[in-house]
Every structure is written in C-alpha cells, then in structure tokens.
Amino acid sequence: MVSQRGEGETTSTPLEAADKERARAIPEAAVARLAVYLRVLSGMAESGVTAVSSEELSQAAGVNAAKLRKDLSYIGSYGTRGVGYDVEVLVSHIERILGLTRNHSVAVVGIGNLGHALANYGGFPGRGFPVTALFDVDADLVGIPVGGIPVNHIDEITAICLEREVSIGVIATPPPAAQSVCDRLVSAGVQCILNFAPVVLQVPDNVEVRKVDLAVEMQILSFHVARRADEAVHNSNGGVSVGNNGLGVDGMVIRP
Amino acid sequence: MVSQRGEGETTSTPLEAADKERARAIPEAAVARLAVYLRVLSGMAESGVTAVSSEELSQAAGVNAAKLRKDLSYIGSYGTRGVGYDVEVLVSHIERILGLTRNHSVAVVGIGNLGHALANYGGFPGRGFPVTALFDVDADLVGIPVGGIPVNHIDEITAICLEREVSIGVIATPPPAAQSVCDRLVSAGVQCILNFAPVVLQVPDNVEVRKVDLAVEMQILSFHVARRADEAVHNSNGGVSVGNNGLGVDGMVIRP
DNA sequence: TACCGCTTGTGAACGCATGCACAAAGTCGG
DNA sequence: CCGACTTTGTGCATGCGTTCACAAGCGGTA
Missing domain, CATH: 1.10.10.10 (Winged helix-like DNA-binding domain superfamily/Winged helix DNA-binding domain)
Structure with missing residues (x-):
C-alpha cells in the first residue's frame, strides 16, 4: 500500500x-x-x-x-x-x-490589540491572503475601518462569510468568546481556522484548526530556561541539590 | 543507556x-x-x-x-x-x-502593531512572565509608555537586558532588523527567543529559538484548503482537472 | 565522444512519538 | 474483611519523520 x-x-x-x-x-x-x-x-x-x-x-x-x-x-x-x-x-x-495560486479570503474576528495588528498586516505577509472581513462584538468598533477594511458586527458573521466566500477564519477574541465564534465560522462554511485564543477549540472532523498560543510558547521557553539552569548546577558541581535555585535568577528586580 | x-x-x-x-x-x-x-x-x-x-x-x-x-x-x-x-x-x-515557579523577565523588541499587542497583554497570559523592557529604533516612540512600560531605544538593549536579567527576548520587528536584534539579545546573555519576524534566525547552539510565523501558518492552512478542494473534485466526478480553480474562490472583491 | 566531478533523489536504518491493551493499585459497597 | 469495579501507569507494537549513504544523472572538459 x-x-x-x-x-x-x-x-x-x-x-x-x-x-x-x-x-x-x-x-x-x-x-x-x-x-x-x-x-x-x-x-x-x-x-x-x-x-x-x-x-x-x-x-x-x-x-x-x-x-x-x-x-x-x-x-x-x-x-x-x-x-x-x-x-x-x-x-x-x-x-x-501550497495552493497559493488561488486567493484565500480571510476573515479576522476580534478587533482588539491583536486583531488590529493582524488587520494592519495588509493582505498578510507573502500575500495571496486578502483580509476581506473584520468582526467584533463591540458596537463602538463597528463601521470604523481598520487597515482599510470596515468592521462588521459579529452577528453578521455567517452571512458575510458565505457571501465573500471566506476560506480562512482567524480568531483573535478573548478566550470565553472563542468557541462560540468558532462555531459560527464553521456554520458559515469556513473549514480552516487559525486560533490565537488560548482555548482548545472543539470542531467537527472536516475542519482544520491551527493554533498560535503565546502562553504555551512562553512556557516551553520557560521549561528550557529551567533545564539550562539545572544543567548548569549539575555541571558546576557534580553534587546533588545545593538548592535547586542557586543560580541567581532569584532576587530579580522586576519593575511593574 | x-x-x-x-x-x-x-x-x-x-x-x-x-x-x-x-x-x-x-x-x-x-x-x-x-x-x-x-x-x-x-x-x-x-x-x-x-x-x-x-x-x-x-x-x-x-x-x-x-x-x-x-x-x-x-x-x-x-x-x-x-x-x-x-x-x-x-x-x-x-x-x-515547566519552571513557572520562578519569574521569567521578558523583553519585547519592536513596538509596532504586534509589539503593542504583546506589551498590552500585561504580564502575558498565565502570568509569571512580566514584561520588563520594551525596545524600538524609532526615536519618536522612546520614552512613551506602552502598557505601562516605557520604551527604550534599541541601542540600550544590551545594558538593560543584562541589568534586568531578561531571560526571554521577543522579536516583533520587521524582517530586516530581526537578525541584528537577535544578535544583540544573544550578546546580552538572553538564551531564549520568541521570534515573530518571518526570518530564519541564525543563533549559537546554546540559544533556544521558537518562532511564530503567521505566513507559514496561513500557507499550511492554504495547503489544506487546496487538498480539500481536490478531494471534493475527486469525489464528485472521478475525472481529471475540470480546471483547477473551478471552485469559485475567484471573483472575490477586495477593498484596499 | 568519453571521462570526471558534482549534486540530486531515494532506499534503508534509525529514533521518536503515538496508541493499544493490560497489570497494578486503589476505592467503594456489602 | 473481601470482592468487584474503576482508573492509573506502562511495556510493547506500530507508524511517522529524520538522517545517512550512495547510486543515478548531468554538465563541463579534453
């Protein structure tokens, strides 16, 4: 086979x-x-x-x-x-x-700090990914263009996504809203989702989700920092536990 | 072994x-x-x-x-x-x-759209990752606080990172600046880097880099869109190439 | 045209990660 | 106190991905 x-x-x-x-x-x-x-x-x-x-x-x-x-x-x-x-x-x-010969219409949901950043990327790096719709719950944002694209209310998500044949949905909402937004995107026929919200999305099998999770990335790095520190202890004296945090990363001055 | x-x-x-x-x-x-x-x-x-x-x-x-x-x-x-x-x-x-019992001081370099978003996250989700320094080349940004943290000029990166014992550096600069920023972070003793710039960073072996690459994520999704479309064609008629873009993602109206 | 050196493309071995299936170990009811 | 039931922890097999090493193929040169 x-x-x-x-x-x-x-x-x-x-x-x-x-x-x-x-x-x-x-x-x-x-x-x-x-x-x-x-x-x-x-x-x-x-x-x-x-x-x-x-x-x-x-x-x-x-x-x-x-x-x-x-x-x-x-x-x-x-x-x-x-x-x-x-x-x-x-x-x-x-x-x-990679399928870049056709255009893939993108919708961004959640126009907070991150949503702004995404909308302003302007057609996304490497182009071929025109952002054709923005959504948010906040009525104050609706109508105001961001990066040249007007923001629509989230309730219009299904209609607009269908109309503009959105093929990729980007979720940049706060965590609690993510699953609901996801469901709406799916019911609008969106089969590929890029999720920035720190939430595990539940989707049907035919939908592809990729997640970008800052907290996870930071924590992976944190793990490596810790591992390094431990190895350093390990190497500097072959011994056991002189106190596992003897590396002086303590006493750090953090200015808020 | x-x-x-x-x-x-x-x-x-x-x-x-x-x-x-x-x-x-x-x-x-x-x-x-x-x-x-x-x-x-x-x-x-x-x-x-x-x-x-x-x-x-x-x-x-x-x-x-x-x-x-x-x-x-x-x-x-x-x-x-x-x-x-x-x-x-x-x-x-x-x-x-995961090493979350100690704090990991974070520096963000490049205060554009994304940098703003990152700085405003405020101590990063899941906390334990206090952002203690922001940097940019733009003199107009220097001194103005973002998310409560003042922006420093990029030339101060080495001194400040050493002083504040930054353990994680976040690169949110335009691509051309990324490698140079990375080098400076490394020479300031930063051993873990989170890179948002669409660039392959060259670093010494003892430095851990994780990259978050929007373009790559989008293109992976694009690949899956294309694959789906092909399978659909495959299933609906056993035939070959009715025109590879017959799926109607064309004719899209993009407003700049 | 025939040889030589260089680089691709890939068979095969290896190693890591995933998933299964079950023994070990605990709780709860009688 | 005992037996039945539940859920963990893990040995083992399977599959995927990475790496090695080398034959096949191409351009340049005499």
Missing part, C-alpha cells in the same frame, strides 16, 4: 492529477518547511539569484540538507543533478503545491 | 534531583501539551473542580487519553488509581516542571 509515490513518472497521467495524488502524501511537517523554503527562495529571487544548491538553501532555511532534498522530493523532481535547483521553478512549484 | 527513567522510585535520591533528571527526558512535544493541560486544569480549579480523570482531562485538552497519561507519567506518578488526579496537585507539579 501507500502507493509508492511514483518513481517511474510514467507520462500516462496528466500532471495536475499526479500532483494532487502526491499532495496527499506530503507529511505535515514537510508542508511547514516548504513554506519556509518558499520564503527564502522568494528572497533569493528578489536578490537576483537564479540557481541554488540543496546545501545553500538548507543552510538559509536552517535545516539539514538531506531533509530539504527529501521535502522537495515530495513535490516532484525539479532539480538538476550536478547543478542544483532553478529558483524560479522551485518557487512556482511550491506555490502550486 | 538513557537511564530508564526510574520505575523503582528508590527513595535514595532527593526528590528535587530526581525531577531534574526526569525533566531532561521529557519529549518536546509532551512539554507543549503539558502547558495546555496546565491551562485546562487552572480553569477547572477556578471553577471549583478538585478532581479529574484522565478521560475528562484529555477530552478537554483535545488529546488521546493514553497520550495524556503518558505525558503526565513523564513528570511523575501523582494520580490515584481508581480515582483520578487531584487538580491542585497536578497544577503545582506541572508548574514546577
């Missing part, structure tokens, strides 16, 4: 179909990296670079060269042995695989 | 040391989930819930129950068979493992 992703490249099937078949087999982790490669490659293209080797590209992207080649192999064989990759060619193929 | 994370729990070694030994063995993925469990548990505690089973907790956290138990087992055995876990106990143990 698993269909042994074509090594023969028999010219029998149309290209489009073959790509789609392949797309299903790309590991999630690789997709994330492809997006990074795309950015690096775009930068190179702007700098006038036309060709690149896996070694160069991998270093710029901060990954292992072998991993990069394997990632690229998921989308096809577009390199030239002995030479490397053509930057333009790679860019266009990655864009196609 | 790998020291077979103690099943015997011989009471020979002090608890503290045992924990640290264990901390090193916790998989990164598990650490991220522990942070999520912690939030869910905190919410439960506030609601007056005192006990919870792995089944309940796992559902609230959106993970498999077995995985949850395995994650918790990395930090020790604090459940009661036949009963479940004591919420308070679990909270305090997770906090300890």
Whole structure:
C-alpha cells in the first residue's frame, strides 16, 4: 500500500492529477518547511539569484540538507543533478503545491490589540491572503475601518462569510468568546481556522484548526530556561541539590 | 543507556534531583501539551473542580487519553488509581516542571502593531512572565509608555537586558532588523527567543529559538484548503482537472 | 565522444512519538 | 474483611519523520 509515490513518472497521467495524488502524501511537517523554503527562495529571487544548491538553501532555511532534498522530493523532481535547483521553478512549484495560486479570503474576528495588528498586516505577509472581513462584538468598533477594511458586527458573521466566500477564519477574541465564534465560522462554511485564543477549540472532523498560543510558547521557553539552569548546577558541581535555585535568577528586580 | 527513567522510585535520591533528571527526558512535544493541560486544569480549579480523570482531562485538552497519561507519567506518578488526579496537585507539579515557579523577565523588541499587542497583554497570559523592557529604533516612540512600560531605544538593549536579567527576548520587528536584534539579545546573555519576524534566525547552539510565523501558518492552512478542494473534485466526478480553480474562490472583491 | 566531478533523489536504518491493551493499585459497597 | 469495579501507569507494537549513504544523472572538459 501507500502507493509508492511514483518513481517511474510514467507520462500516462496528466500532471495536475499526479500532483494532487502526491499532495496527499506530503507529511505535515514537510508542508511547514516548504513554506519556509518558499520564503527564502522568494528572497533569493528578489536578490537576483537564479540557481541554488540543496546545501545553500538548507543552510538559509536552517535545516539539514538531506531533509530539504527529501521535502522537495515530495513535490516532484525539479532539480538538476550536478547543478542544483532553478529558483524560479522551485518557487512556482511550491506555490502550486501550497495552493497559493488561488486567493484565500480571510476573515479576522476580534478587533482588539491583536486583531488590529493582524488587520494592519495588509493582505498578510507573502500575500495571496486578502483580509476581506473584520468582526467584533463591540458596537463602538463597528463601521470604523481598520487597515482599510470596515468592521462588521459579529452577528453578521455567517452571512458575510458565505457571501465573500471566506476560506480562512482567524480568531483573535478573548478566550470565553472563542468557541462560540468558532462555531459560527464553521456554520458559515469556513473549514480552516487559525486560533490565537488560548482555548482548545472543539470542531467537527472536516475542519482544520491551527493554533498560535503565546502562553504555551512562553512556557516551553520557560521549561528550557529551567533545564539550562539545572544543567548548569549539575555541571558546576557534580553534587546533588545545593538548592535547586542557586543560580541567581532569584532576587530579580522586576519593575511593574 | 538513557537511564530508564526510574520505575523503582528508590527513595535514595532527593526528590528535587530526581525531577531534574526526569525533566531532561521529557519529549518536546509532551512539554507543549503539558502547558495546555496546565491551562485546562487552572480553569477547572477556578471553577471549583478538585478532581479529574484522565478521560475528562484529555477530552478537554483535545488529546488521546493514553497520550495524556503518558505525558503526565513523564513528570511523575501523582494520580490515584481508581480515582483520578487531584487538580491542585497536578497544577503545582506541572508548574514546577515547566519552571513557572520562578519569574521569567521578558523583553519585547519592536513596538509596532504586534509589539503593542504583546506589551498590552500585561504580564502575558498565565502570568509569571512580566514584561520588563520594551525596545524600538524609532526615536519618536522612546520614552512613551506602552502598557505601562516605557520604551527604550534599541541601542540600550544590551545594558538593560543584562541589568534586568531578561531571560526571554521577543522579536516583533520587521524582517530586516530581526537578525541584528537577535544578535544583540544573544550578546546580552538572553538564551531564549520568541521570534515573530518571518526570518530564519541564525543563533549559537546554546540559544533556544521558537518562532511564530503567521505566513507559514496561513500557507499550511492554504495547503489544506487546496487538498480539500481536490478531494471534493475527486469525489464528485472521478475525472481529471475540470480546471483547477473551478471552485469559485475567484471573483472575490477586495477593498484596499 | 568519453571521462570526471558534482549534486540530486531515494532506499534503508534509525529514533521518536503515538496508541493499544493490560497489570497494578486503589476505592467503594456489602 | 473481601470482592468487584474503576482508573492509573506502562511495556510493547506500530507508524511517522529524520538522517545517512550512495547510486543515478548531468554538465563541463579534453
């Protein structure tokens, strides 16, 4: 099984179909990296670079060269042995695989500090993601444009999302509102959600949720800080517990 | 090797040391989930819930129950068979493992839209992460407090970070400035960095970087949108390419 | 045209993470 | 006090992702 992703490249099937078949087999982790490669490659293209080797590209992207080649192999064989990759060619193929050839209409819900920041990004970095609607509960915000887009009341979410064919919903509300907003987005046919609220969203299977959770990120870093401190203790004296916080991160002066 | 994370729990070694030994063995993925469990548990505690089973907790956290138990087992055995876990106990143990018992001073660099949003979070969600310094290149911003903290010029970054013992640096600058800011943070002794700039940072081995990349998140979602659309085509007619953008995401009206 | 050096693409091995299934261990009711 | 029931903690198998190492393929050169 698993269909042994074509090594023969028999010219029998149309290209489009073959790509789609392949797309299903790309590991999630690789997709994330492809997006990074795309950015690096775009930068190179702007700098006038036309060709690149896996070694160069991998270093710029901060990954292992072998991993990069394997990632690229998921989308096809577009390199030239002995030479490397053509930057333009790679860019266009990655864009196609990531679905960036069509536009994805984005709606941002919750126009607080973060919502403002998101709306003002203006079409989102790397473009192809036009923000077409903003929503908030606060009546005072409704009607006032942010980043050029007028804010609508949250009750209009279903109608407007359907009308503007929003494909990606961004939740930037306070935690208590997140699940309710999510439900409304889902019922408006939105199948992909980017969630900034520190809440675990419950969604049907056919909806894809990605979360960006500051608290979690900070806490992961905190874990590493703690681990480092412990290792330092460990290394400086082979002994056990001179007091686990002997590293002087104590007595810190915090100005509020 | 790998020291077979103690099943015997011989009471020979002090608890503290045992924990640290264990901390090193916790998989990164598990650490991220522990942070999520912690939030869910905190919410439960506030609601007056005192006990919870792995089944309940796992559902609230959106993970498999077995995985949850395995994650918790990395930090020790604090459940009661036949009963479940004591919420308070679990909270305090997770906090300890994540290093949340000490405060981690945070500096935010780049006071644009995002920087404002971050500064105004006010001590960061879940607290324990006091923002003690803000930086920007723009002289017009310097001196004006944001979220109660005055903005300093970026040239002071090294001195102030050292003085206030900043342990986590947050980069919210435009892409071109990110690497330079990163270098300065590192030379100020900051070993953990949270990077919002869409740039691959080059850092020494002893520095931990986590990145939050909106463009990448959006593109991953885009990939899934495309995959869904293809599957839909696939299912509705077994045929090939009725035009790859026949799904009507075209014709969108974008107001600038 | 034939050889040489370089870089890609990938088979295969390895390691980590996930999920299952069950023994161990506790509570509760009688 | 005992037996039945519940839930944890974990050994084991499975699958995914990463890394290695090398054959295949291409351009340049004589």
